[in-house]
Amino acid sequence: MRDFATNRVPQQAAGTDARQLGDSGKTRMPIQFGMSQKLSPVTALLLTVPPLLWAGNAVVGRLVNTLVPPITLNFLRWAVALFILLPLAAWVLRRSSGLWAHWRRFALLSLLGVGCYNALQYLALQTSTPLNVTLVAASGPVWMLAIGALFFQAPVRRAQMYGAVLSIVGVLVVLSRGDWAQLLAVRLVVGDLFILLATACWSWYSWMLTRKDEPEAIRNDWAAFLLAQVVFGLAWSGLFAGLEWGLTDAHITWGWPLVSALAFVAVGPAVLAYRCWGLGIQQAGPAVAGFFANLTPLFAAIFSAAFLGELPQLYHLAAFGLIVGGIWVSSRR
Numbered sequence: 001m002r003d004f005a006t007n008r009v010p011q012q013a014a015g016t017d018a019r020q021l022g023d024s025g026k027t028r029m030p031i032q033f034g035m036s037q038k039l040s041p042v043t044a045l046l047l048t049v050p051p052l053l054w055a056g057n058a059v060v061g062r063l064v065n066t067l068v069p070p071i072t073l074n075f076l077r078w079a080v081a082l083f084i085l086l087p088l089a090a091w092v093l094r095r096s097s098g099l100w101a102h103w104r105r106f107a108l109l110s111l112l113g114v115g116c117y118n119a120l121q122y123l124a125l126q127t128s129t130p131l132n133v134t135l136v137a138a139s140g141p142v143w144m145l146a147i148g149a150l151f152f153q154a155p156v157r158r159a160q161m162y163g164a165v166l167s168i169v170g171v172l173v174v175l176s177r178g179d180w181a182q183l184l185a186v187r188l189v190v191g192d193l194f195i196l197l198a199t200a201c202w203s204w205y206s207w208m209l210t211r212k213d214e215p216e217a218i219r220n221d222w223a224a225f226l227l228a229q230v231v232f233g234l235a236w237s238g239l240f241a242g243l244e245w246g247l248t249d250a251h252i253t254w255g256w257p258l259v260s261a262l263a264f265v266a267v268g269p270a271v272l273a274y275r276c277w278g279l280g281i282q283q284a285g286p287a288v289a290g291f292f293a294n295l296t297p298l299f300a301a302i303f304s305a306a307f308l309g310e311l312p313q314l315y316h317l318a319a320f321g322l323i324v325g326g327i328w329v330s331s332r333r
Contacts, residue, residue: 046280047292050273055299057269058130059307061122064261069250070122073265075237078114080266082230089224098215099228105213107232112205114233119240120198128191130304131316134297135170136195138323142167143203152207159329166326170319178315222278226271297323 092099124133142164148154218224297320304310
């Protein structure tokens with residue numbers, strides 16, 4: 001459930017990202033989409049909304065980092081999303097739904113997609129900027145190719161390798177802050193490492209979605225499929241939040257700013273973006289949609305400048321160009 005800033009789906013598993021669920025909600029089945037499908041204005045709007053919301057999620061996470069601990073924010077966000085989804089798919093919690101018979105699969109999916117990814121992203125925002133986080137997370141294609149080849153026997157095309165190299169260079173530009181000499185000193189902020197780990201978790205999660213293991217009734221209902229993961233994800237994120245409170249000097253400053261932030265991250269990035277992305281994928285296909293996902297760093301730069309006073313630098317523009325170039329190259333046949 002990536003907010004996810006930064007989601008590239010393996011070519012062999014097109015359309016299998018958690019946010020690529022549409023009316024039918026069919027996940028994990030390899031779906032082939034043609035590059036020549038017409039992109040209508042409505043479809044373009046559907047595919048623009050998610051990266052807009054994912055960028056907003058990164059900025060909001062940065063804005064409230066003094067009001068709520070990062071892992072606790074992840075728990076509260078999904079708790080609110082749970083109550084949003086319950087009226088839409090409460091049936092999935094019944095004993096006869098098939099969810100509980102497949103609890104191991106949903107427990108692992110939720111650990112990667114709900115418990116780890118978003119918590120690590122919010123942790124990253126404690127020490128890194130939203131623009132850096134969204135750009136570094138654009139290393140997703142590299143993780144996708146590596147994990148797919150090593151653990152899922154997915155072939156890697158030469159164009160994908162070239163695209164991955166460009167993406168890596170783009171990430172290195174961000175990590176070095178535009179000064180290549182910094183790479184020799186290995187000066188990475190903790191947030192950069194957190195978001196790299198988060199991206200690896202999301203890539204593994206995305207590949208897991210290509211395997212058809214859950215009941216068809218759940219797979220065919222986007223709200224039920226998400227709710228099934230949120231139920232187990234709340235257990236994971238609750239456990240991690242408990243450790244956060246036990247091991248750190250955690251505190252929450254309640255007020256309208258935090259309540260408003262929770263409402264946004266739960267309704268927008270967690271549910272609305274998920275739905276719009278699924279509808280857009282159905283109409284345009286994942287290859288076209290991948291270009292829209294790369295709008296996230298651009299929106300993050302705009303929001304950071306507007307709300308945080310963090311103006312983008314020239315190296316951010318260079319990194320963005322390299323990452324987009326990598327996605328374009330990798331999509332070529």
